[in-house]
Amino acid sequence: MMVQDIIDGIKNKDIKSLARAISWIEKEREEGIELIRNIYPYQKEETHIIGITGFAGVGKSTLSSRIIEKYRSMGKTVGVVAIDPSSPFTGGALLGDRLRLGSLSLGSSMWTDPGVFYRSVSNRGRMGGLSRMTGDIITIMSVFGFDKIIIETVGAGQSEVDVIKVADTSVVVLMPGMGDRVQFAKAGILEIADIFVVNKSDLVGAERVRQFLEEMLNFTDYRKGERRDGTSEEWKIPIVMTIGEYNNLKGIDELVQKIDEHFDYLVSTGRLKEVRKKRAKSEIETLVSDIVVSLCYKNHSVDLDEFAKKVSNKKIDQYTAAEKIIEKTMTENDIVNLNTSHYL
Amino acid sequence: MNGDLKMNMVLNRNKIKVLVAKPGLDGHDRGARVLCRFLRDSGYEVIYTGLHKTAEEVANAALQEDVDVLGMSFLSGAHESYVPRILDILKKNGVDLNDMVILVGGTIPEEQFKKMIDLGVDGVFIPGAPMDEISDFIDLKIKEKRDKSSDQHYFVGTKLIKAEDLV
Ligand SMILES: Nc1nc2c(ncn2[C@@H]2O[C@H](COP(=O)(O)OP(=O)(O)O)[C@@H](O)[C@H]2O)c(=O)[nH]1
Ligand SMILES: [Mg+2]
Numbered sequence: 379m380m381v382q383d384i385i386d387g388i389k390n391k392d393i394k395s396l397a398r399a400i401s402w403i404e405k406e407r408e409e410g411i412e413l414i415r416n417i418y419p420y421q422k423e424e425t426h427i428i429g430i431t432g433f434a435g436v437g438k439s440t441l442s443s444r445i446i447e448k449y450r451s452m453g454k455t456v457g458v459v460a461i462d463p464s465s466p467f468t469g470g471a472l473l474g475d476r477l478r479l480g481s482l483s484l485g486s487s488m489w490t491d492p493g494v495f496y497r498s499v500s501n502r503g504r505m506g507g508l509s510r511m512t513g514d515i516i517t518i519m520s521v522f523g524f525d526k527i528i529i530e531t532v533g534a535g536q537s538e539v540d541v542i543k544v545a546d547t548s549v550v551v552l553m554p555g556m557g558d559r560v561q562f563a564k565a566g567i568l569e570i571a572d573i574f575v576v577n578k579s580d581l582v583g584a585e586r587v588r589q590f591l592e593e594m595l596n597f598t599d600y601r602k603g604e605r606r607d608g609t610s611e612e613w614k615i616p617i618v619m620t621i622g623e624y625n626n627l628k629g630i631d632e633l634v635q636k637i638d639e640h641f642d643y644l645v646s647t648g649r650l651k652e653v654r655k656k657r658a659k660s661e662i663e664t665l666v667s668d669i670v671v672s673l674c675y676k677n678h679s680v681d682l683d684e685f686a687k688k689v690s691n692k693k694i695d696q697y698t699a700a701e702k703i704i705e706k707t708m709t710e711n712d713i714v715n716l717n718t719s720h721y722l
Numbered sequence: 723m724n725g726d727l728k729m730n731m732v733l734n735r736n737k738i739k740v741l742v743a744k745p746g747l748d749g750h751d752r753g754a755r756v757l758c759r760f761l762r763d764s765g766y767e768v769i770y771t772g773l774h775k776t777a778e779e780v781a782n783a784a785l786q787e788d789v790d791v792l793g794m795s796f797l798s799g800a801h802e803s804y805v806p807r808i809l810d811i812l813k814k815n816g817v818d819l820n821d822m823v824i825l826v827g828g829t830i831p832e833e834q835f836k837k838m839i840d841l842g843v844d845g846v847f848i849p850g851a852p853m854d855e856i857s858d859f860i861d862l863k864i865k866e867k868r869d870k871s872s873d874q875h876y877f878v879g880t881k882l883i884k885a886e887d888l889v
Contacts, residue, residue, distance in 0.1 A: 394817065397787070404737075470761070470765040472768050473768065477772045481779055489779035490782050
């Protein structure tokens with residue numbers, strides 16, 4: 379299919395075109411980059427991007443489904459990107475998030491609701507990195523015109539944390555009995571929360587998790603610390619206690635209300651523009667370094683092994699080697715007519 | 723493991739997305755779950771629908787996830803009504819069946835193999851078919867469809883046959 383057909387399809391709200399466009403991004407096809415170049419001006423300013431993160435098994439997919447249902451009852455359309463890890467050995471993956479999406483056998487179906495689009499993707503085998511892929515998928519979904527876009531990802535490791543930084547509002551989900559404080563802190567996901575959720579609050583220990591979070595939030599270092607938008611003083615990070623299972627639901631309305639309040643806050647204070655500018659900046663930074671790195675190594679006149687030999691034989695130092703590689707690349711390449719898609 | 727890895731790099735299976743679906747009311751999915759794990763361990767990206775999905779739900783999932791392969795598992799004879807409905811919804815939504823590998827698995831009587839193929843199914847697998855044959859067939863079929871090969875194969879019951887040998 380041609381890029382123009384897909385663009386027209388997306389503008390006409392054709393699901394097949396939307397699905398195919400996302401596949402181009404997922405499969406790192408050249409058409410994906412061309413598509414983004416053509417549709418970026420049509421992103422909806424008012425799209426609200428919500429990140430949901432936390433360790434495996436805390437109930438992120440279950441909660442996402444309840445959040446989707448709530449938004450649908452409010453007449454909002456929802457696009458979802460659910461990211462699951464893949465096996466480091468085979469590259470294969472079981473993308474299990476969709477399993478939790480409410481279906482007809484349990485009540486009303488989010489699977490067939492025309493206001494819901496759900497996409498499962500795996501986190502591996504992407505040279506350009508997870509956050510670039512996620513950012514591009516969100517761009518496409520925003521052009522399609524969803525009111526809310528939800529990204530679900532397992533909050534383990536830096537690349538996963540980076541993914542959540544593309545969100546306007548990030549929700550960090552915890553549950554009772556999950557490791558000690560050090561483990562939370564180490565994962566680096568506490569710092570990015572705009573909202574904390576203690577899910578499975580039907581289980582013992584939920585109150586303890588909440589107390590721990592409250593103590594941490596009262597700790598001034600945290601609140602004055604490196605908040606990505608410098609908002610810690612104005613936005614009081616809420617802690618919402620939830621139960622995601624149908625037979626025992628709790629806290630979903632409150633959670634959705636907090637998520638929307640956070641967006642209203644971003645909009646009314648003008649901080650949304652800052653958040654998005656920051657995101658754009660980090661996107662550009664990653665792209666520039668990805669392209670430069672790839673330019674250097676795809677250039678056949680640069681023989682990395684040769685340089686490595688010289689450095690290890692103490693013929694030259696590593697700084698000189700790096701300078702030589704970049705110099706050689708810059709002088710020998712047609713930097714004027716750079717075609718990015720050859721290097722990504 | 724090393725062999726798997728090499729195989730996977732050659733075939734690039736981790737860019738192949740498979741939806742394993744359980745349409746209908748039967749409540750057993752041990753087989754489907756075993757298949758999901760096998761396919762994941764063979765390097766594919768696998769999405770499982772879970773039990774009790776309607777035709778609309780299965781078709782919508784295949785459409786939104788833009789899968790390369792749709793595998794449907796039946797135990798109760800429900801394939802006769804579900805397969806045509808699911809394929810119909812896909813076509814109505816602009817899916818070209820020459821673009822997606824369609825598999826049916828489960829207790830399918832032999833006299834209905836041909837009927838399934840005529841509906842647009844590429845492979846019919848009955849219980850006992852070695853799982854390796856499923857993954858081999860997926861790889862073959864994806865290649866044939868992508869290359870618009872003049873040489874098309876189907877899988878019926880326990881054997882791989884050429885299109886012209888289909889009776
Ligand atoms: N007891 C209890 N179990 C829950 C709750 N929410 C989700 N679960 C269960 O927790 C398990 C993991 O849920 P899932 O949404 O897949 O977690 P994820 O890995 O974070 O996406 C499932 O078996 C859910 O049914 C809850 O509020 N209470
Ligand atoms: Mg999940």
